[in-house]
Amino acid sequence: SAVISQKPSRDICQRGTSLTIQCQVDSQVTMMFWYRQQPGQSLTLIATANQGSEATYESGFVIDKFPISRPNLTFSTLTVSNMSPEDSSIYLCSVQTGSNQPQHFGDGTRLSIL
């Protein structure tokens, strides 16, 4: 399966600041997704990153708070904007190499907001 690199692996940030998380895949993939996993919780889909167009956000997530880019078929970024302690979580990128293919996850970014 594709090798997924996510950066940074962890960060500690001040409230009110923004952080951009990168997801790089070693091969072209059709679908890229961003999830949030709060401590001890399940995975919640934030949005589907669409190549060359605006991301598709799930209920409860908005573009102003979580802007997403996907300039090509191997790379995407998620920005967590104007962070507050409630944004402390693990953010995970996942990819799918084609329709009807399984999703595979990156290692995640562990984010703590002070």
Next chain:
Amino acid sequence: GENVEQHPSTLSVQEGDSAVIKCTYSDSASNYFPWYKQELGKRPQLIIDIRSNVGEKKDQRIAVTLNKTAKHFSLHITETQPEDSAVYFCAAKTNFGNEKLTFGTGTRLTIIP
């Protein structure tokens, strides 16, 4: 939208015994059901999946069964080993124009040596 319920939330079994985790889904149009294992501090890893045209699938000590009529599917782990200790997540996907997964709440499985 799809809703996936998972039980139990925690499960402890003696090493060598079997473990069963159950999930139910709400959308009868869902047609793909993966299971992920997440060890502490690690990424979720796909361990097995099943599509709606199949009733059961096995991979060594792991099996998944699907009952479309009842809208539930189960993960079975036989001859459990300490390295099976992890959190397991089920998920469901409705493949109509999008590929998004809806996850269950997770089961923390502990294997007692």
